[in-house]
Amino acid sequence: MSDTQVLIAGGGPVGLAASIEARLAGLDVTVAEPRDGPIDKACGEGLMPGALPELARLGVDPAGMPIAGIAYSDGRRRVEHRFDGGPGRGVRRTELHRALRARADDLGVRFHEGRIDAVHQRAGFVEAVGLRADWLLGADGLHSAVAREVGLALPTPRARRRFGQRRHYAIAPWSEFVEVLWTPAGEIYLTPVGDDTVGVALLARRGEHFDDALAASPELAARLRGAAPASDLRGAGPLRQRTKGRVAGRVLLVGDASGYVDALTGEGLRIGFAQARAAVAALVHGDPNAYEAAWERETRDFRRLTGGLVRLAASPLRGAVVPVASRLPGVFAGAVERLAR
Template identity: 85%
Template sequence: MSLDTEVLIAGGGPVGLAAGIEARMAGLDVTVVEPRDGPIDKACGEGLMPGALPELARLGIDPDGMPFHGIAYTDGTRRIEHRFDGGPGRGVRRTVLHAALRDRAVAAGVRFHEGRVDAVHQRAGFVEAVGLRAAWLLGADGLHSAVAREVGLALPPPRGRRRFGQRRHYALPPWSEFVEVLWTPAGEFYVTPVADRVVGVALLARRGEHFDEALGVAPGLAERLRGVEAASELRGAGPLRQRTLARVAGRVLLVGDASGYVDALTGEGLRIGFAQARAAVAAIDADRPKDYEAAWERETRDFRRLTGALVRLASSPLRGAVVPAASRLPGVFAGAVERLAR
């Protein structure tokens, strides 16, 4: 039996491309399956936490963007901020990041196959999808992963706390060296510097909240953006909360959002996704796929615990106490930010 490729990757987003580069660095033959051509945009905060930058650097990637030096929470009357201990993060347009990853993947020898993985067949010693046979399949096909469903790992999303993300860019110079998180009754606005004259504004909120309506009553932010030209269309994504039974089924491993996701509230998605890609490739290179399950648990533990607790609080009648509590307990706020930033 001959194989078409050693590693087949479903999804050519940032985590799928990072996994492809990791696999090529390990000497494996790689094919990425992706239906879209060119840089892929999506609704996200676009802030790379400090821990994500070394992960990209080891892949040979240093994308253009704007540094940010910490995280600030505000509710319009109170403000608490923490400056990162270990150096800045970076705001990077998702299209810029995707283009840099794809260029590096092509240079590394990753092949691309136009298509979408919507059926997976596991055989003795190989897995088959989109007419290709591979030793391993990495599902990196996002929040609503067809791969996770096909191999029986996807769980129904929980009924409560169905939150969505929306994002638009505005053409004005960044006014802060922090990613600012504005807590409002409608949801949380994230303001991230991504270029000299561009800021990204993302809203995380429950279903049914309209971006412009929520923005119109956001203290301070509405005034700053009044009359400012939008630099991109409004994009949305969600529901954010996705669960999986496990991350490994035979010769299929799930990485990135496809492996399960809590919420974008702490801004860690890409850092964790890159770490998952590295761990998944190490496991298949060693022919020990079950090692990835333990690695996934280890890499995502802090994210799942801290983000889950914060989302439960944000979705409760106590959400208005988040910023006051953080202001009264600056050491706790700083410790949480540092754990998530590394």
Template identity: 60%
Template sequence: MTAYDADVLVVGGGPVGLVAAIEARLAGYTALVVEPRSGAIDKACGEGLMPRAVTALHRLGVDPAGRDLAGIAYVRDDLRAEHRFAGPPGRGVRRTVLHAALADRADALGVERVTGRVLQVTQDEDGVVAGGVHARWLLACDGLHSTVRRLTGLEARPPRAVPAAVSRVLARSGPRTARRFGVRRHYRVAPWTDLVEVHWGRRTEAYVTPVAPDLVGVALLGAAPVDVDAELAAVPALADRLAGAAVDAADRGAGPLRQRTRARTAGRVRLVGDASGYVDALTGEGLRLGFAQARAAVAHLDDAAGYERAWRTETRDYRLLTSALVAAATSPLRGALVPAAVRLPPVFAGAVERLAR
């Protein structure tokens, strides 16, 4: 009989990895998480949990402290479109607070966590070995730049080179081909709203999320380089709110945000969360999707095709809506997005509710 160190090996100990391990334990499997970093893991993200993500955490017995989020607002100059969620609120949660709450729950359920780095993955029809651990299945939750994705050959081939003449035309029409990145900064200031405000600047979007009684996070998305001070100065309404507020900790960056995969499964390996492919952070759904994928991966450990179908179902709306938004945001249509949301409130509300639920 084959001896396993665990039923499920989770590579990556961030929130999605911990959720995957918790899901495995709740399903009756043993779970082991391999992560090179220790302590509460921080990273660049908007820190706003959509209502469905909060519901998913509650189902797992996790209730992190934070600020209720009542909805989403799009803001540009003196234009403002906002929609308040029809159901329960979302929540703004400092990333380190979320990680600590998930780690406590994982520990309580008997999830083993070890410090290590995966440099090689080998597998056969019975199991997989990575990071010195022999398991029945491997869930790769190791983020945008997933090592497991690369090692298992699941990264999509880079797009074919664009002919020089076409490239020059695209360059004249705007930054649509530029890779997008994110930078997050925290300010010590009392939140002035219970909404996530998305301030649309000339070349970046600034996501403002209340995460504590005296702390807001500002995540800027756009083409590199993202100069936080310069971009905020170009959004006077937001700059005035933050004037004089102390910056809390160092800025954190992430990207490029666009990541493509040719498949989400390879033998006994499943890609979960950002590792499985990512479009952009424009809709703020990364964790909601990651949690849903973790649940689906555990439910389809012995059914690769079933996980592929579940992955596509869970991500379909996100991929379609986010791709359309990114295309508009990186084109001459960018300036029309907020005015359109103001003029068509039912459309804006419908999009927000679809993503929230």
């Protein structure tokens, strides 16, 4: 007899969303997570418009700041697009975690303090952290132990290895957009997450120093001069992770654990929430292999657009990204809208 119908590895946003999905579907759920309290992560913290209906459907409405759209700038040119279907939202990762955890608690999700680093599949069930489950969802992030354990992880490509860094500053937002600064050091994301807080995230190659990258942008350096840091500097990466599949027996991978291209387009959470919904639907119907096709469908635009943009950003044509976008605002708007859905 199983201890739980669904065991979820990882209590980050996607793992918690999956736990809520499973409880709403009437399944018994346990989340295995070694960390206590709100979980933070180095990320841009902008929820695309398509993520908000996913959260609302789960009964989750985190506090944050409206985001009108996306703007690209290289210090000389600027192009922006206002979301057609309404705003997104800038949300501190810790606030998002608190809102999801509160909803999971309300629905009766159980939590097990532990990290899943060994997985054993048997006939009709799977075992991990001393628990027997009908199904295991691996939502344990970029460096997923579950993906490695079940043989789905592939080596991280050494080419174009990029990392994320993020710090908040105590300053009133000066823009209603997520401002993306294309600099020689990397892309800097400026996201309003509160009335008096702006998140600053850097996507760059290993070795780029956060403060040096910010100082190299005169406009940004001037804006942040005198602003006190509102959080510690955090890092994450390498961002690109590959898997050869998302399903292995009774194990399904969701979120970053299922494979990740890059954070450049800022829609990782929207994709992760959609994956959680599709994975739970596959379990409810007793057809885990249906999830593979659903994963391909849900992530197709993200993988194509983000992959192409990352290749361009790493090429000698990097400096042409903003000039071309400013000359072709319709193309820029179309790409943003496809990712915002």
